[in-house]
Amino acid sequence: xxxxETLRETLKHVRPYLQRDGGDVELVxxxxxxxxEVRLVGSCVSCPMSMxxxxxxxxxxxxxxxxxxxxxxxxx
Numbered sequence: 001x002x003x004x005e006t007l008r009e010t011l012k013h014v015r016p017y018l019q020r021d022g023g024d025v026e027l028v029x030x031x032x033x034x035x036x037e038v039r040l041v042g043s044c045v046s047c048p049m050s051m052x053x054x055x056x057x058x059x060x061x062x063x064x065x066x067x068x069x070x071x072x073x074x075x076x
Contacts, residue, residue: 002030002068010065014058018044025058034070036062050074 007027018024023044028037038058044050051074059072 002034002036002066004030007036007062007066007069010062011058014061017057018042018053021047023047023053028075034068036069036072037075038072039075 004027007030011025011027015024018040019042021043023040023042025044026039026041028039030036038054040050040054044053047053054072054074059069062069062072
């Protein structure tokens with residue numbers, strides 16, 4: 001079972017790249033079926049590349065580190 005603290009630790013590795021450009025990511029919720037909900041904040045909110053960041057950066061990192069993660073979804 002996925003734990004919030006474990007995922008937050010993994011996000012610490014992605015966070016510096018986002019913060020360098022004035023953005024960040026917050027873990028909102030983990031569903032029972034392996035979907036991780038995150039909120040992009042700062043400059044990531046209006047960045048036209050935010051979906052690429054979400055899929056290629058955040059989702060990929062979480063899925064590699066945690067086999068239980070099936071998908072990462074952005075929530076407001």
